[in-house]
Amino acid sequence: MGFRVWIGFFVIVFGLVLACTISASESEESQSKDFVLTLDHSNFSETIGKHNFVVVEFYAPWCGHCKKLAPEYEKAASTLSSHDPPVILAKVDANEEKNKGLASEYEIKGFPTIKIIRNGGKNIQDFKGPRDADGIVDYLKKQSGPASVELKSVEDASGLIDDKKVVIVGIFPEFSGEKFENYTALAEKLRSDYEFGHTLDAKLLPLGDSSVSGPTVRLFKPFDERFLDCQDFDVDALEKFVEEGSIPVVTIFNKDPSNHPFIIKFFNSPDAKAMLFLNFGSELVDTFKSKYHEVAEQYKGKGVNFLMGDVEASQGAFQYFGLKDDQVPLIIIQTNDGQKYLKPNIEPDHIASWVKEYMDGNVPPFKKSEPIPETNTEPVKVVVADSLQDMVLSSGKNVLLEFYAPWCGHCKKLAPILDDVAVSFENDDDVLIAKIDATANDIPTGTFDVKGYPTLYFKSASGNLSQYEGDRTKEDIIDFIQKNRDKTAQQESKKDEL
Numbered sequence: 438m439g440f441r442v443w444i445g446f447f448v449i450v451f452g453l454v455l456a457c458t459i460s461a462s463e464s465e466e467s468q469s470k471d472f473v474l475t476l477d478h479s480n481f482s483e484t485i486g487k488h489n490f491v492v493v494e495f496y497a498p499w500c501g502h503c504k505k506l507a508p509e510y511e512k513a514a515s516t517l518s519s520h521d522p523p524v525i526l527a528k529v530d531a532n533e534e535k536n537k538g539l540a541s542e543y544e545i546k547g548f549p550t551i552k553i554i555r556n557g558g559k560n561i562q563d564f565k566g567p568r569d570a571d572g573i574v575d576y577l578k579k580q581s582g583p584a585s586v587e588l589k590s591v592e593d594a595s596g597l598i599d600d601k602k603v604v605i606v607g608i609f610p611e612f613s614g615e616k617f618e619n620y621t622a623l624a625e626k627l628r629s630d631y632e633f634g635h636t637l638d639a640k641l642l643p644l645g646d647s648s649v650s651g652p653t654v655r656l657f658k659p660f661d662e663r664f665l666d667c668q669d670f671d672v673d674a675l676e677k678f679v680e681e682g683s684i685p686v687v688t689i690f691n692k693d694p695s696n697h698p699f700i701i702k703f704f705n706s707p708d709a710k711a712m713l714f715l716n717f718g719s720e721l722v723d724t725f726k727s728k729y730h731e732v733a734e735q736y737k738g739k740g741v742n743f744l745m746g747d748v749e750a751s752q753g754a755f756q757y758f759g760l761k762d763d764q765v766p767l768i769i770i771q772t773n774d775g776q777k778y779l780k781p782n783i784e785p786d787h788i789a790s791w792v793k794e795y796m797d798g799n800v801p802p803f804k805k806s807e808p809i810p811e812t813n814t815e816p817v818k819v820v821v822a823d824s825l826q827d828m829v830l831s832s833g834k835n836v837l838l839e840f841y842a843p844w845c846g847h848c849k850k851l852a853p854i855l856d857d858v859a860v861s862f863e864n865d866d867d868v869l870i871a872k873i874d875a876t877a878n879d880i881p882t883g884t885f886d887v888k889g890y891p892t893l894y895f896k897s898a899s900g901n902l903s904q905y906e907g908d909r910t911k912e913d914i915i916d917f918i919q920k921n922r923d924k925t926a927q928q929e930s931k932k933d934e935l
């Protein structure tokens with residue numbers, strides 16, 4: 438689960454798709470399925486126009502996460518086929534050339550992306566539910582019903598409001614009038630993110646008191662002050678109230694799945710992200726928690742959000758930031774332009790002063806790099822962030838550089854091919870074949886645009902930088918290098934000698 442969260446983090450914060458990039462050679466599996474409709478550019482609008490509630494999965498045949506979803510999605514479609522009113526599940530191959538217009542119209546940035554399309558296409562929302570069959574069914578049943586459910590009894594209320602999620606309840610003297618309509622509009626707008634209810638009787642609500650006077654929107658949350666009230670019924674004001682009220686002062690990142698929606702919110706926010714990582718089993722954890730909470734309260738609304746993560750659940754984050762377990766407890770702050778600031782081995786009493794130093798602009802940014810290797814004798818040379826300038830950018834050589842991730846299957850497939858390419862240039866001092874682990878080294882984003890793995894860049898001796906997008910075969914890569922390399926002085930003089 439932690440992994441999926443970090444995928445969300447990548448996709449959302451950096452626009453990265455954490456899947457290997459497209460390989461045309463991978464075969465598509467085709468199975469005839471009954472309940473999920475297959476749509477394409479020719480019949481998409483027509484189908485959407487015919488139904489009030491259509492769920493569409495945009496997928497790519499090569500995408501592993503899509504393959505995992507397929508049987509669950511099919512099972513959900515089969516269960517929901519007898520639901521009243523009907524819930525239609527469909528899919529579109531967004532990788533297919535002719536469907537790419539649809540994919541961009543629906544702003545598809547990663548696969549799979551599931552959209553809920555209502556009222557013949559007038560209303561489009563992201564599917565934010567679980568991805569197993571039962572979870573999909575439950576979520577879609579709720580999504581296809583009314584946006585806000587009426588709470589008529591204590592049981593209704595306790596069925597909706599629990600200590601796992603944010604729930605919003607509108608309390609009204611009657612279910613009519615502009616305030617009620619605005620509340621309903623809010624519920625429609627945010628229904629894929631939160632659950633909504635409405636009631637005539639505040640006493641039915643948990644933590645309920647009868648002191649509510651006049652129409653009130655109450656937000657229940659499983660953290661901090663537990664509930665918040667709002668009596669401004671302007672739709673935008675209500676939305677702001679809900680969005681701000683549902684972010685914990687300190688987001689907790691551990692293995693508990695009920696925290697995941699808050700973690701996703703944390704990473705979705707455009708604010709800087711302060712993350713304290715420590716061992717939740719340590720005896721100092723409560724001291725850290727209270728000191729960190731104080732700091733978070735102090736900077737609330739000032740452009741930084743705070744998260745506290747258990748090292749055990751945070752291996753993905755550690756890999757991503759290039760952190761080591763012996764640096765714990767640590768704070769890392771990441772700004773939305775990708776700068777990072779690190780304080781390893783921090784003590785509870787120093788949290789406030791270090792965060793203040795950061796806020797005052799006195800902390801230098803931190804660049805992640807593997808150490809420069811002492812020996813580098815394999816045909817494909819190892820580049821790290823600290824050697825990128827010397828070995829690649831200002832080397833005066835023609836360099837083919839692969840950005841890879843250790844876990845990426847397509848990169849593993851490419852490795853022997855790159856080896857062969859490197860061997861074929863071994864006696865050519867003007868050509869360097871190199872690779873950099875893009876998960877363990879910071880990549881200058883203004884120079885390289887790495888959206889997936891592997892990504893190949895070619896830099897000519899004179900410094901012309903371009904992405905290699907040809908086939909990943911030995912012949913094509915060699916051919917590309919020969920066509921695009923610059924002749925260096927050394928090579929020219931060799932030619933003269935002949």
Ligand SMILES: *[C@@H]1O[C@H](CO)[C@@H](O)[C@H](O)[C@H]1NC(C)=O
Nearest residue numbers: 474475476477479480481484
């Ligand atoms: C849409 O068109 C595609 C290709 O022509 C076809 O395979 C698919 O079954 C059609 N879907 C519907 C719901 O008509």
Ligand SMILES: *[C@@H]1O[C@H](CO)[C@@H](O)[C@H](O)[C@H]1NC(C)=O
Nearest residue numbers: 615616619669670671672673
């Ligand atoms: C309802 O929302 C609209 C649009 O946001 C706003 O102009 C109006 O004042 C709101 N009505 C009430 C009673 O707050």
Ligand SMILES: *[C@@H]1O[C@H](CO)[C@@H](O)[C@H](O)[C@H]1NC(C)=O
Nearest residue numbers: 897899900901902903904921
């Ligand atoms: C740089 O590379 C691109 C892509 O290979 C090529 O179109 C362009 O002409 C090159 N520019 C120079 C100055 O060599």
